[in-house]
Amino acid sequence: MTWRRRYVHDMLFGIEGSGWHPPSMRDATGFRWSGPGRFSILRVPLPEGAGRGEAHIALVDPEPIPEVAIFLNGHRLVATPRRLGAMAVLDFGWDAAAMAGERQAEFWFHAAALRQLPAPGQGMRAVGFRLSSLVLEPRQEGAASAGGALALIAGRRFLEERLPVTPGRARLAFLADGTARLLDMRLEAARLGPTPQAHLACALRAEAEALELAIASPGLPALRAAMSAAGDVTLPDGLSPRDTLLLARLLTALPDAYAAWLDEAMARAAPDAALLAAWRRSLAQLARGSEARLAALIADGPDPFAGDPRAAFAWPRAA
Amino acid sequence: MTDLALATSIPPVMRRPGPGGEDAGPGWRAACAASWTAPGWRVLTVNPAAEIATLDLPAGIEPIPAEPGVAEAFGRPGTWVSDALAQALATGAPVVGIVNADIRLDLSAAQRAALVERARDRILACNRMEIDHPSQAEGPFYRYGYDLVLMPRHLAAAIDMRGFALGVPWWDYWILLDALMQGIPVEVVQCAAIRHLSHSAAWQRPAWLGALRGMMAHVVPRRAALSRLGMGSVAEAVVDLLAAVAAAPEESYPLDQLAETAGTRFGIEVVRLAERNAWTME
Numbered sequence: 001m002t003w004r005r006r007y008v009h010d011m012l013f014g015i016e017g018s019g020w021h022p023p024s025m026r027d028a029t030g031f032r033w034s035g036p037g038r039f040s041i042l043r044v045p046l047p048e049g050a051g052r053g054e055a056h057i058a059l060v061d062p063e064p065i066p067e068v069a070i071f072l073n074g075h076r077l078v079a080t081p082r083r084l085g086a087m088a089v090l091d092f093g094w095d096a097a098a099m100a101g102e103r104q105a106e107f108w109f110h111a112a113a114l115r116q117l118p119a120p121g122q123g124m125r126a127v128g129f130r131l132s133s134l135v136l137e138p139r140q141e142g143a144a145s146a147g148g149a150l151a152l153i154a155g156r157r158f159l160e161e162r163l164p165v166t167p168g169r170a171r172l173a174f175l176a177d178g179t180a181r182l183l184d185m186r187l188e189a190a191r192l193g194p195t196p197q198a199h200l201a202c203a204l205r206a207e208a209e210a211l212e213l214a215i216a217s218p219g220l221p222a223l224r225a226a227m228s229a230a231g232d233v234t235l236p237d238g239l240s241p242r243d244t245l246l247l248a249r250l251l252t253a254l255p256d257a258y259a260a261w262l263d264e265a266m267a268r269a270a271p272d273a274a275l276l277a278a279w280r281r282s283l284a285q286l287a288r289g290s291e292a293r294l295a296a297l298i299a300d301g302p303d304p305f306a307g308d309p310r311a312a313f314a315w316p317r318a319a
Numbered sequence: 320m321t322d323l324a325l326a327t328s329i330p331p332v333m334r335r336p337g338p339g340g341e342d343a344g345p346g347w348r349a350a351c352a353a354s355w356t357a358p359g360w361r362v363l364t365v366n367p368a369a370e371i372a373t374l375d376l377p378a379g380i381e382p383i384p385a386e387p388g389v390a391e392a393f394g395r396p397g398t399w400v401s402d403a404l405a406q407a408l409a410t411g412a413p414v415v416g417i418v419n420a421d422i423r424l425d426l427s428a429a430q431r432a433a434l435v436e437r438a439r440d441r442i443l444a445c446n447r448m449e450i451d452h453p454s455q456a457e458g459p460f461y462r463y464g465y466d467l468v469l470m471p472r473h474l475a476a477a478i479d480m481r482g483f484a485l486g487v488p489w490w491d492y493w494i495l496l497d498a499l500m501q502g503i504p505v506e507v508v509q510c511a512a513i514r515h516l517s518h519s520a521a522w523q524r525p526a527w528l529g530a531l532r533g534m535m536a537h538v539v540p541r542r543a544a545l546s547r548l549g550m551g552s553v554a555e556a557v558v559d560l561l562a563a564v565a566a567a568p569e570e571s572y573p574l575d576q577l578a579e580t581a582g583t584r585f586g587i588e589v590v591r592l593a594e595r596n597a598w599t600m601e
Binding site: 001002003004005006007008010012013025028030056084085086087089133137 | 463
């Protein structure tokens with residue numbers, strides 16, 4: 001006999017994410033229409049490791065099952081549709097890699113088609129599909145451990161007080177150069193330590209799983225970093241030890257800026273989901289590699305507590 | 320030896336829409352009743368005394384006269400949940416439960432054993448799988464109700480089910496809420512072998528609102544315990560609204576409408592609360 005833990009996310013309640021209309025109820029089934037764009041995001045807590053899930057989509061007979069692509073943390077999932085009474089169920093699974101190093105599960109739903117339907121008292125609105133609930137069943141649950149709690153608390157305080165970083169608001173442009181993917185990420189109102197950065201221009205070039213990155217502040221030469229195909233990150237030269245740590249912290253925060261941009265930009269958009277997913281994975285890999293580099297520097301580099309945390313972030317000047 | 324005593328209240332007549340307009344109710348009623356008994360599972364149907372002679376029960380189901388009062392409270396004859404549970408407890412079974420009369424249990428022996436074993440130290444609240452035809456093998460689960468509830472006898476004795484009747488909404492929510500407020504572990508279980516032939520809702524709005532008021536009478540004195548469940552500010556505000564409305568029904572328009580909306584919201588809050596610990600049994 002098999003007992004499997006089930007995590008249920010009912011779309012009638014408040015959700016974290018974007019691209020959903022307010023909840024509705026029909027025939028004792030609650031749901032949210034996706035829309036007004038094709039791209040909808042749902043972020044939920046989920047243990048690391050592999051698992052399986054079901055997206056329950058409410059149907060009104062004789063409606064066909066909507067075509068919806070599902071991604072988890074930028075990984076495209078194979079979703080198999082089936083009809084179950086007045087519901088459509090999309091069955092999907094994921095491997096451990098999709099959740100590796102992730103703090104939560106970010107599901108993307110990409111509806112193949114939109115239609116215009118009247119909303120009570122609101123005129124017409126674009127809708128995709130009615131997501132009723134998301135049911136997730138991890139195959140194995142990680143054991144919770146109290147070990148290291150003090151170090152965790154101390155570490156968080158250290159990072160927040162000594163190495164505070166805010167990525168700010170991102171504006172993105174996706175380009176290509178032959179087989180390379182290019183991403184121009186402009187960060188507005190970022191902070192590196194105590195120093196506000198009105199504009200940071202981040203130019204990323206991804207090719208064959210490797211990544212090159214140039215970060216520039218207006219009027220100053222760009223700082224160059226790189227990530228190998230194996231995920232090893234090289235941070236730029238010319239910065240003080242503290243500022244090197246701050247820059248690494250900024251790289252770990254880029255996925256959050258990307259996620260916020262998705263929430264903002266995908267409304268009414270018809271995105272290239274595969275391209276978005278590729279960058280989602282690249283930025284997540286860059287963040288993990290930067291975190292590993294940050295950890296190594298804090299562990300074995302110059303004393304991270306030395307120096308004045310109130311000192312401004314110092315961009316290297318041109319030689 | 321009795322492993323589990325299951326109480327229900329089989330109606331004298333059951334009607335369900337069938338193919339071609341035929342009434343599938345009698346066949347479904349018989350199939351459900353025949354599905355409950357099994358080695359170690361003792362089944363009681365607790366009915367108003369006047370109904371018992373008309374029940375035409377299959378072998379193995381024991382009829383027991385119900386305590387009076389349901390008709391006066393809800394407008395139709397029925398059985399108090401507390402009465403049904405007490406009758407199940409009186410069998411001495413270590414695990415007791417309630418099953419709605421229109422649920423067919425297609426459980427294997429191993430599944431029955433697993434349910435009983437798991438219900439020895441916690442409350443199991445099982446969703447039903449909705450089917451449109453008796454031979455349908457797969458259907459959606461109905462997450463907003465619990466049609467088979469199992470629990471160990473010591474926990475059954477601790478649950479206060481006064482005022483709730485089988486066949487009237489809210490009793491299943493209240494079992495879970497009462498248990499959770501007492502710190503009793505509750506698990507929501509989905510198993511494809513717990514099946515229900517779909518039909519439109521049988522309850523009437525006045526009975527639904529009446530039962531909701533009854534539940535609020537239980538909730539209000541234990542408001543602090545409810546807060547400790549961490550249901551959230553909206554859920555707590557809804558409880559306070561429902562309590563105020565239940566206490567002053569003479570305030571009239573549009574309190575019934577308010578209570579219906581708030582009650583629906585509170586119901587799904589209870590579902591969300593219970594689903595914090597949800598399981599699938601295969």
